[in-house]
Amino acid sequence: MLFDLHLHSRYSIDALSKPSTIVKICKKNSWGFSLTDHNNMNAYTKGKIKELAKKAKVLLIPGEEIKVVENGKVKGEIIAYFLKKEIEPTSFAEILDEAKKQDALLSCPHPFEWSRKNYKDFPKNHKKFVSMEIYNARAYYRKLNLKAFDYYEENLKNSIAPLGVSDAHTPEEIGNGLTKIEATTLEEVRKELKKGNTKAIPRAKAGFSRHLQTQLARRHWMDPR
Numbered sequence: 001m002l003f004d005l006h007l008h009s010r011y012s013i014d015a016l017s018k019p020s021t022i023v024k025i026c027k028k029n030s031w032g033f034s035l036t037d038h039n040n041m042n043a044y045t046k047g048k049i050k051e052l053a054k055k056a057k058v059l060l061i062p063g064e065e066i067k068v069v070e071n072g073k074v075k076g077e078i079i080a081y082f083l084k085k086e087i088e089p090t091s092f093a094e095i096l097d098e099a100k101k102q103d104a105l106l107s108c109p110h111p112f113e114w115s116r117k118n119y120k121d122f123p124k125n126h127k128k129f130v131s132m133e134i135y136n137a138r139a140y141y142r143k144l145n146l147k148a149f150d151y152y153e154e155n156l157k158n159s160i161a162p163l164g165v166s167d168a169h170t171p172e173e174i175g176n177g178l179t180k181i182e183a184t185t186l187e188e189v190r191k192e193l194k195k196g197n198t199k200a201i202p203r204a205k206a207g208f209s210r211h212l213q214t215q216l217a218r219r220h221w222m223d224p225r
């Protein structure tokens with residue numbers, strides 16, 4: 001089955017997709033997904049995304065993209081999958097600790113994209129992660145995706161799950177990057193991620209207008225859709 005394991009809803013400060021729209025698009029394409037808003041899980045509480053996905057019979061892996069902050073400095077962002085409740089921005093050690101308590105799994109989004117809060121200590125701490133993105137459709141520079149791909153091939157092949165994701169902030173971007181996983185249930189997804197048994201599928205790149213819309217969303221100049 002195909003999954004988009006990194007996407008944002010209107011509950012992210014810079015995104016426009018309504019939870020209902022996300023579910024509709026995933027349903028139409030038979031994709032599973034993880035909704036990974038920035039530093040909150042309001043789509044799960046206020047946005048009722050779990051209920052919407054369940055009703056539509058779409059597989060949803062609960063997630064969040066969390067800022068790592070150490071000594072007052074932003075060290076980057078990481079993603080936690082299978083989260084039960086929100087984790088606030090904090091140190092890597094504390095996020096890891098909380099993730100373990102919740103039986104959640106960590107993933108590294110856009111590992112080398114210095115322009116988009118990549119987690120700088122990923123090469124040092126890669127053993128704490130089950131997956132890493134080797135294709136993020138929102139990468140500003142193609143070579144930064146290639147760098148992630150090369151790093152995976154050279155250092156982490158067969159020890160971490162490679163992901164392709166859209167990192168969609170608008171509905172039109174959903175599915176721009178996908179991951180093939182031999183799984184149809186949450187537990188199977190967990191098992192395959194832990195085995196590193198996934199395949200990244202690049203499909204399209206987010207264009208300039210998509211990045212522009214995140215800026216407009218930040219200023220509340222565009223309505224969610």
Ligand SMILES: [Zn+2]
Binds near residue numbers: 006008065109167
């Ligand atoms: Zn993101």
